[in-house]
Amino acid sequence: MVDITLDNWEMNRLDTLAVPAPAISATPAPLAGTSVATPATSTHAAVEPKAPKAGGLRSLLADFAMTLRDIRYRRGGSEPSTGFDCSGFVRYVYKHALGKELPQNSASQYQTGTQIARNEMKTGDLVFFRIKGKRISHVGIYLGEGRFIHAPSTGKRISVSELNEGYWAKRFVGAKRPNVLS
Numbered sequence: 001m002v003d004i005t006l007d008n009w010e011m012n013r014l015d016t017l018a019v020p021a022p023a024i025s026a027t028p029a030p031l032a033g034t035s036v037a038t039p040a041t042s043t044h045a046a047v048e049p050k051a052p053k054a055g056g057l058r059s060l061l062a063d064f065a066m067t068l069r070d071i072r073y074r075r076g077g078s079e080p081s082t083g084f085d086c087s088g089f090v091r092y093v094y095k096h097a098l099g100k101e102l103p104q105n106s107a108s109q110y111q112t113g114t115q116i117a118r119n120e121m122k123t124g125d126l127v128f129f130r131i132k133g134k135r136i137s138h139v140g141i142y143l144g145e146g147r148f149i150h151a152p153s154t155g156k157r158i159s160v161s162e163l164n165e166g167y168w169a170k171r172f173v174g175a176k177r178p179n180v181l182s
Contacts, residue, residue: 057181058124061141064093065143068089068093069158070157071084071157072156073085075154078092084151086138087139090102090139090140091104107135109128109139110176112179115174115176116175117175118174122142124141125142126177127139127140127141127148127174128176140161143160146162
């Protein structure tokens with residue numbers, strides 16, 4: 001038997017995916033010293049919930065990514081139980097938060113989506129770096145306010161860094177917006 005524990009973010013995520021519960025007919029008891037107006041009965045049909053807008057998807061993505069902080073780095077890793085490398089982390093977040101598949105490695109991820117100017121980056125956009133040589137070799141998820149979350153390197157854990165930190169600023173190549181966020 002597997003014991004599964006959900007944190008508040010996961011519970012809220014499940015609530016957004018769940019089928020709406022039937023309306024409760026009981027009237028809540030008023031707080032001491034207050035009165036409660038009884039709502040009129042509506043004859044309108046139930047309205048179907050709309051799909052979340054890009055802003056909602058962005059928040060969902062960032063919130064989910066933040067739940068994975070402190071998971072260790074592992075080259076080639078793509079699961080929380082074993083650890084993540086940078087592209088495995090990004091793929092996992094997009095797959096599990098939005099249900100969207102991204103390419104396998106950071107160089108391939110850089111080839112997809114729309115190029116975004118640094119001053120137009122939004123939460124959920126992907127940020128890319130050249131760590132060694134001329135090829136794209138690192139990716140993270142932009143969180144806003146100059147911060148991004150990523151799986152840095154061997155011996156480290158998923159963490160939030162600043163784009164303006166010397167190390168990252170020198171190696172920053174650009175940002176892409178995956179099609180799901182466009």
